Amino acid sequence: MRFLAAIFSRQGFVVLFLSAVLAACTVVVDDGPGPRPRPPRPGPQFCTKQYEPVCARRGGDRQTFANACLADRAGYRIVRDSPCRDGGEGGGEQTFCTREYAPVCARRGGELRTFPNACEARAADYRIVGGGRC
Structure with a gap:
């Protein structure tokens, strides 16, 4: 009984009222859709000669x-x-090559390929690694 009397007293009422007000004053923070992507890095403004x-x-x-x-x-x-x-x-x-048949083995990256002649291998941007088929 004393507990109820304390709650309903003036001081108890003020404490109860302030507690209710503070509980009602919650703040929700919205961080948005997520992290923003970085803007593209600008290229060089000038190049040397x-x-x-x-x-x-x-x-x-x-x-x-x-x-x-x-x-x-x-x-x-x-x-x-x-x-x-x-x-x-x-x-x-475009590079024009003769139709001469002198096979070469050429490489670009890790790929080996046989070409009918050295000109065709170079035109395809391959480096010759040996004469004859691969």
């Missing part, structure tokens, strides 16, 4: 650039740290 030619490719287009920075800036992927074997200036030039 140093001449260290690279062969680069974008899709079926192969082109020689004066340096790796220029190739990257143009959106090409570097495939060799030297000029493209067929010149590649202006991109996508």
